[in-house]
Amino acid sequence: MARAQLALLVVCSLVLALTVAGQRPPKYRKLVRCKSPQLYQNCKGFMYCPARCPRSCYVDCETCKPMCVCNAPGAVCGDPRFIGGDGITFYFHGRKNQDFCLFSDSGLHINAHFIGKRDPTMTRDFTWVQAIALLLDDHRLYVGAQKTAAWDDAVDRLMITFDGERVQIPTKEGAKWQPSSARAVSIVRTSTANAVTVEVEGKLKITLNAVPITEEESRVHSYGVTKDDCIAHLELGFKFYSLSSDVHGVLGQTYREDYVSRVDVTKKMPVMGGADKFFVSDIFSAECAVSRFDREAGGIAMAVEHEDVKCSSGMGGRGIACKK
Incomplete structure (x- = not known):
């Protein structure tokens, strides 16, 4: 499966999971992922940016958590x-x-x-x-x-x-x-x-x-x-x-x-x-x-x-x- 198709599948799966759980996907919040080739295997999948920085964040691959650029x-x-x-x-x-x-x-x-x-x-x-x-x-x-x-x-x-x-x-x-x-x-x-x-x-x-x-x-x-x-x-x-x-x-x-x-x-x-x-x-x-x-x-x-x-x-x- 092509990388773009796989990424789209992951996003759709996350949105579906939130919907099934009775939650709406956070409005205005960007999806980010770990981009380190060495650490990606230990930190897979997309994550929403925190509410305090809905569009400007990155994933710390060591902790596998989204971090605010602005902090x-x-x-x-x-x-x-x-x-x-x-x-x-x-x-x-x-x-x-x-x-x-x-x-x-x-x-x-x-x-x-x-x-x-x-x-x-x-x-x-x-x-x-x-x-x-x-x-x-x-x-x-x-x-x-x-x-x-x-x-x-x-x-x-x-x-x-x-x-x-x-x-x-x-x-x-x-x-x-x-x-x-x-x-x-x-x-x-x-x-x-x-x-x-x-x-x-x-x-x-x-x-x-x-x-x-x-x-x-x-x-x-x-x-x-x-x-x-x-x-x-x-x-x-x-x-x-x-x-x-x-x-x-x-x-x-x-x-x-x-x-x-x-x-x-x-x-x-x-x-x-x-x-x-x-x-x-x-x-x-x-x-x-x-x-x-x-x-x-x-x-x-x-x-x-x-x-x-x-x-x-x-x-x-x-x-x-x-x-x-």
């Missing part, structure tokens, strides 16, 4: 909720329809475009990250969630460009794309639609999921979602293999050895201010007040070998960072 260091999710490299959770609201620097290092710069909704009862906008742009040497990579009225999980709403050219990746899980001008860069679909990983060999790996604001989320948080816009946005997870001691940006600064968080963690919603320091005039601009970007320092044109790379999960408070 790990390096996460940027929701009305932007960040988990820093130091493990501390904070919010950075920025401003709607503006761009802000998330990371700035000698050979890497990452900006985010914020979209938002005005709540007349509040002094700020509700905001979400709609797109990110990576500056790598002289290369520019853009990944964004396209505006749409009604959300359909089967319809891919990701817009990806590399050096200004549209990137077309087959809508098949595991499909991979690499630019001929920068072989260290790769983009892989982790789902048939709306989910990819971006990797720059030796530098970083980013998980990206395009998701909507659901009717339930809008009702609970008073987001005011309308029928002509479901507020499609990105949920992100960053993992770094090499960062300098001078890295900066909204999230980048939290990976510095000398960083001391100024957010009030005793508050229900600890907010990081200082938006003006991180503002950029364009999503492909590296000219924020804290910029560390040097176009000559990236070195991504050719893939390189890295031996003895060690990674930390951040249990000691330093977040996810990998070093030689």
Whole structure:
């Protein structure tokens, strides 16, 4: 039996089992499975994402449980909720329809475009990250969630460009794309639609999921979602293999050895201010007040070998960072 047919059979069997048990399949929750060839035999079958992260999760093949992308260091999710490299959770609201620097290092710069909704009862906008742009040497990579009225999980709403050219990746899980001008860069679909990983060999790996604001989320948080816009946005997870001691940006600064968080963690919603320091005039601009970007320092044109790379999960408070 073909792999696709087998997967469909597993999904149908799960839906049938839930129905027979008198349960309806969870609405808006994505099905995921273990993807490790070594561990798959010990962790078979599909699982629903947890309710707290209905669309952005993965299966930890060791424990055989679905895990939320948004609960790990390096996460940027929701009305932007960040988990820093130091493990501390904070919010950075920025401003709607503006761009802000998330990371700035000698050979890497990452900006985010914020979209938002005005709540007349509040002094700020509700905001979400709609797109990110990576500056790598002289290369520019853009990944964004396209505006749409009604959300359909089967319809891919990701817009990806590399050096200004549209990137077309087959809508098949595991499909991979690499630019001929920068072989260290790769983009892989982790789902048939709306989910990819971006990797720059030796530098970083980013998980990206395009998701909507659901009717339930809008009702609970008073987001005011309308029928002509479901507020499609990105949920992100960053993992770094090499960062300098001078890295900066909204999230980048939290990976510095000398960083001391100024957010009030005793508050229900600890907010990081200082938006003006991180503002950029364009999503492909590296000219924020804290910029560390040097176009000559990236070195991504050719893939390189890295031996003895060690990674930390951040249990000691330093977040996810990998070093030689």
